[in-house]
Amino acid sequence: MTPELRHLRYFVAVAEHLSFTRAAVALRVAQQSLSQQVAVLERSLGVRLLDRDTRGTRLTELGRLFLPEARAVLARADEAVATVGRAARGEIGRLSLAFLVSTANYMLPPVVRAFRERFPEVELTTEDVTIGDLVTGLREGRYDAAFTRPPLVDDLTTRTLVTEPVCAVLPTGHPLADRAELHLRDLAAEPWVLTSPASWPPWHQKYDRDFARAGYAPDVVARATGVPNLLGLVAAGVGVSRLASSARSLRRTGVVFVPLVGERAETVVVWNPSVAKPVLRNLLDVVTELAAAVDLTRAG
Amino acid sequence: MTPELRHLRYFVAVAEHLSFTRAAVALRVAQQSLSQQVAVLERSLGVRLLDRDTRGTRLTELGRLFLPEARAVLARADEAVATVGRAARGEIGRLSLAFLVSTANYMLPPVVRAFRERFPEVELTTEDVTIGDLVTGLREGRYDAAFTRPPLVDDLTTRTLVTEPVCAVLPTGHPLADRAELHLRDLAAEPWVLTSPASWPPWHQKYDRDFARAGYAPDVVARATGVPNLLGLVAAGVGVSRLASSARSLRRTGVVFVPLVGERAETVVVWNPSVAKPVLRNLLDVVTELAAAVDLTRAG
């Protein structure tokens, strides 16, 4: 029979008190039970650990050697329990985050900074991804959470972190460029530059609805992949576009951002609700707090 | 309640087989008992380690993290048991040896070499001591064993390792120096150089008996402390002496060693019989073997 942790605890207690009687009191068991269990330990090791007689108890040579061993085993066991406890509270572990390329610019730094400050021992990995990779990555468990723009899909849960104005994006010198604000219908006659609808149909269905509500279908003269490219095309005077105002930080020259009345863009954190990971809960807490405390669209 | 090693063993088995049923077979317990004990472990940790349903068992995120922890605890426990086992077999531990200064010269190197070869992990300390320190050191447990010359005392156990001739020690050019052998009575008229009787009475009582048997009391003209000094006095022509032949190695010039017929000197290993230390048994085995195999008086 191989010893159990109880036997080691008992032995350590006796070794520390150098008395079965006092150790038994400390362990809240009867002295006789303690004697018995230590004897079991000694028999299972095939070794005498304690010299006991009527005037007390002393460690044998082997007992002196085994004491630190027993302590080490107990300490390792405590550590294992503590580790799993901390993991259960989400204080350690791995967290994989995905950022939509167009939100990474302003979301990643504050999010990562805030989370690492609160949970420095969580191994954090981040990736900039396209919307397609983001959704499949969340579904397949490759990412624990992601930051992106709605609308998304029903099987993933989202929480809105930021809402910001949507702006018309015009080339510098455009006739409407000095307006304080615009309506979407003001741009009915303009040539448009938009992203490719293949990237994420739900977005483009929303755009289509917006344009339909404004009473026209835009004359799309160019398609860009990625916001920087799109801004480049606008700066080149190819056409106008519409973007969340936080995109302003991606290009400072050649384009003008004019708020579109009544249009808002959201940035959300999204996760797979079937994954119940403690670290994830902590991330959600941190980013929710963070979004309430600071204006993330300006934090990049 | 804090987990026992059994719980960890059970969990590791299930995690390795990814099946309660198969793990139960391997552990030679019923599946139901195994399920119950793993559930106890999970409850005591406050954490779900395994996802189980009708089509099998998989580790949870936390289970995956706890598995190496559990393995580490079990490994540490095994190591502790193995360590005390090796200590019980005398393969590890500490061994403190004392050598009488006059025997250290030829005994220490072969003894230490042989022992370290057989038991390289025993921490060996050696000390050259006078006979008085040697005896009290053994009695007080400061040394585990010592190498010296008899006679000693009843409360210490001795085992003879080497017997060798006793020689008359004469200055070079002494009239008797070219004899092949001598009897003690041949030296009745000589001036004698001996060690101080205060060093260890039992020795000098034996000397006195030897001289009495030879029919005279020696004319002691000088007392030396330590064999090298004694040899120096003989070389200086102060007188003659008698020493074990192994003392030859301490001085090569100015003295001549002539065997004394019928006189033998012993070198013994001595230990405290009330100390039952596994390393000590191994030492005794090694030196007994060693003494049987080689002539230790020439090994220095």
Added chain:
DNA sequence: CAGGGGTCACAGTCTCCGACTGTAATGGCC
């Protein structure tokens, strides 16, 4: 020197934990 307080060990009893058996619920596959 006797008595009290301390040590640990032995013997007997009891309780509860961890094992067992038997059964149920469920899912995948032919």
Added chain:
DNA sequence: GGCCATTACAGTCGGAGACTGTGACCCCTG
């Protein structure tokens, strides 16, 4: 639908580990 997996639930049993009571022994003290 029946068969073969899986794990879970319920009830029973045996033994390990707890307890109490007692004894032997040592040391100190009055």
